[in-house]
Amino acid sequence: MHTQINNRKPHMKKLISTASILSLIAVIAFILSPEVKAASVTSISTDATSYQSDEPILISWSYGSSSDARDGDWIGVYPDHHINDLPSGSEMWLWVQSLTQSYRAGVPDAAGGSVVFDKNGPVETGRQSWPLAAGKYRVFLIRNVAAPYAIVEMSDPFTVYDSQTQISIDQDAYFENDPIQISWSFADGIAQDGDWIAIYPENDGSTVLPRGSDLWIYALSGTQSYSAGIPPSHGSAVFGAGGVDESGQQSWPLPGGTYRAHILHPNYEAVASSSVFEVLGNVCPAAYEEVSASMHLAPSDADNVGRIAFSSCYKPSSQINDKLWRYLREDYCTDGQCVWAWLGDNMYMDSNNMDHKRNAYNAARNDQYYSSMGPIADPKIPVTGTWDDHDYAWNNMGKYYSCRQQSQNEFCHHFNVAESDPRHPSQGPNQQEGIYSSNLFNRPDGNPGGIHLINLDARYHCSPTSARYGPCEGTSSSMLGDTQWQWLENELNRPSDVKVISSGIQVLPPTHKANTNSFCAYDGPSGTFVQANNILGEGDDSFSGTSYESWGEMPQERLKLLRLVQKSIADGNALQVIFISGDQHWAEISFKDIPSIGDIPTVRVHEVTASGIDQRWNQIIPNPNRLKLRETDSGSECALPFTYRGVVYDDCTTVDHHTPWCYTVPDDTFGGRSWGNCLPASMYSNIVSSKKNICGDDASHVCTAQANFGGISVDWEEQSVTLSILTPHDESAPVAASVSFAL
Incomplete structure (x- = not known):
């Protein structure tokens, strides 16, 4: 207020009285006082996160304001899996105002209250489920309408443990890949050193179990790492994607069937067993949500294109602003001759439920920043691409995902694939199996044969890379499947200036050399796995790439791909071949000299990895094929x-x-x-690197930027190609790394 007065009428300053100043100081002191609390919100809570089955449970609640309370509000205890719909029949309940089940008594006090559920009350109607059975629960503040009831607020989950030796699961049935919550408790004197928790098929019985459980952990450590000692009286664990899985020996996801969870002594004797539960394999619930009206523009072979921009691993909720999309639109794709390619994990939804996937795709397109400045905004930038594991299925899954076709259909809706396209579900029994596709664009001047964008599908037909993802296929392992390999060979025989090949996972980083015998494609020290790396000059252990998923996990298939590319160049069907990839949550530029074979000379190919909107992975990751400013003999x-x-x-x-x-x-x-x-x-005389947002001293390994995207620009007048990594959130250095070379 003083500023406004002084700006408008300087002579009024003397009219402010001492009393006014003192009043203002008092107001400021009140505002800053630690006794002044933020605006209240409605809440409900329990006094602990776990209880024995007969232990009292103290519940407390309060309303944000008196207007939030309603006549007929009530408190109910339900199993945790009811958080989305509350049916009739709570475990325990009472009216908020009267703290009984007898009458409502009007609008509850906004200040809230508390009550204890235990064996002594409140049980006046005889309908309370005391004691609570072992399991996971929440307390809900509920509005008194017909079931399913409206939830006003709910507590954090709490667990009830039985005083008897017992093990339970949180649901009776699961879709494939749904997490499985297991809780257990020991009666006094029952637990032994080395007791463990395991899941077995139902037909294995419940007395003495055979060796080779599907999922297991030690009861003491909650892991597969043994540590001496007696387990505590109770515990819990979640088996699932990213769950207790550190040994790499878990059989996740469980195939369809019926199972039990067991507490086992070290001699495989079952101490306690859960009820039977079912995993609904090969079940793919259909999508019923409408496809969002906000749609991409698919590219056409008739488009004049001089630039390809791309990225992957898109988490809309992680974005902090629209800087990346604004830079794409206002600085990189400025001439209307640009295409955007998504390279996988185009949203995150590890599920068999197609409605969940559709909702995630809708949310990705409807995101406030993407819809206002991204390729989907007007004027639209054509969008194409491929997928990876977390939009296709779940982590590292390939051909054994049971909902491949249904997931492909949702991909087609998201990318606005034309009904006449062989990938589209409208093709019926003639629908292509897999989302691989291509566009052979015109040059910017309208002449044909410019950039040939080839989108590979390294998921639909991909053999398991390890036994965790399905039965190993040894030297028969395939990354693309026979039909797609033949299609790719045909595409590489089509003449163009530049071929850009997209893959959800990286191509050029070499095989990670630790524990190579764990890869399904490994066939011994003198087999084709090792030979493929030797042929590419990468047999030495110093040529070890990322430990994360890549083509290097099937070096036989990687060699096949590189030889096809080499032949395409040698046959005059391409001047340059550039791979683009995602997946890793970092960006980098790589190159590889493919050794000569017969009459086919050595050729150099490149790869740009762009991944992370907005995600990052601040780790030093080996890649001997990463582009360097200058390299030493070491x-x-x-x-x-x-x-x-x-x-x-x-x-x-x-x-x-x-x-x-x-x-x-x-x-x-x-x-x-x-x-x-x-x-x-x-051969490079113009490598550019800001050396910002990098890991270690690798100038083209961009790993700490808020987000990144990659770019390929072809200049036909200068006969050159430029590869770039863009980090628009760093306004002082939006080009993190780039390199140009002759077309």
């Missing part, structure tokens, strides 16, 4: 620019050494382990 990247004896060097130098050298860690002291002899300069 494979390390030069830390350019570097300072030596007060002089700044932007490239390798021969000062005080007989051959060009550089620091690999910024330093001002020649010697030690922080330097190396430079290899000859590569």
Whole structure:
């Protein structure tokens, strides 16, 4: 107020009385006082997160304001799985105002109250379910309307444990990949050192179980890592995707069938067994939600295209603003000759339930930032792409996902695939199996044969990479399946200037060399798995790439892909081939020289990985094929620019050494382990790196940016190609890394 008065009428300042100033100080003091609380909200809670079955439960509640309370509001205890609909028949209940089951007594007091449920009350009607059976529950503040009841507020979950030795599951039936919550308790003196929890098929019985459970953990540690000691009186665990799975030996997801959970002594004797539960395999609940009216524009072969922009791993709720989409629209795709490609995890929904997937796809398109500035906004930027595990099925799944076709149908709705497209469900029995596709775009001047965008489907037909994802197929393992391989070979025989091949997972990082015998495709130290890496010059253990999923987990298939690409270039069907990929939650540029074979010469191919809207993975990840500014003979990247004896060097130098050298860690002291002899300069004379948002000193490994997308730009006048990693949230360096080379 003082500012307004002074700005308008400076002479009024003297009219403010001492009393007014004191009053203002009092108001400010009141506002800042720690005694002043934020606006109240309606809440309900219990006094603990776990109870024995006969232990009293104290429940407390309050309303945000008197207007929030209603005559007839009531408190009810329900099993936790009823959080979305409350049927008739709560375990325990009472009216809020009277704290009985007898009468409503008017509008409840907004200040709230509390009550104890136990064996002594409130049970005046004789209908309370005391004691509560072992399991997981919540307390609900409920509005008195017909069932299913309206939830005003609910507590955090709490668990009730039986004083007897007992094990229970949270549901009677699960869809494939639904998490399974298990709770157990021991009676006094029953627990033994080494007791464990396991799930077995129902027909294995419930006395002495055979070796080889589907899922198991130790009762003490809650893991598969043994630690000596007697388990506590009770515990719980969740088996599921990303659940107790650290050994890599869990059989997740459970196939369709009936099962029991057991508490077992070390000798496989069942101490207690749960009721039978069912996993509904091969069940794919249909979508009933309408497809959002906000739709993508699919690209056409008739489009004139000079740029491809792309990214993956899209979590709309993680975005903080529209900077990435605004930069895409206002700085990168400015000429109307651009296509956006999604590279998988285009939303996150690990489920067999197609309605869940449709809702997630709708939410991805309707997101406030994406719908206002992204490719879906007007004027639309054509959108195409592929998928990966978390939009297709769930983590690392391939051909054994039981809802492949239904998931493909939702993909087609999301990308607005034309009904005449072979991927579309309207094709009926002739529908293509898999979402692979291609577009051969015109050059920007309208001439044909420009950029050929080929979208691979590395999920629908992909063999398990490890036994966790289905039965291993050994040397018969396939990444694409026979039909798609033939289709790809045909596509690579179509002439174009540049072929851009999209894959949900990375192609060029080499095989991770630790525990290679755990890969399904591994066939021994002298087999085709090792031979494929040797042929590509990557047999040495120093050529070890990401431990996360990649084509390197099937090196035989990776070699097949690279040989087909090499032949396409040698046959004159492409001047350059560039892979684009997602999945990893970081961005990087890679290259690979494919060794000559027969009359086919060595060719160099590139890959741009772009992943994370808005996600990031701040870890140093090995990739010997990652693009480096300058490289030393040890494979390390030069830390350019570097300072030596007060002089700044932007490239390798021969000062005080007989051959060009550089620091690999910024330093001002020649010697030690922080330097190396430079290899000859590569074909690239214009690698650009902001060296911001990177992991370690790898200039093109962008891993800490708020979000990133990749770009491929072809300049036919200059006969050049530019690969870029863009990080628009960093306004001082939106181009994190780029490299150009001759077309």
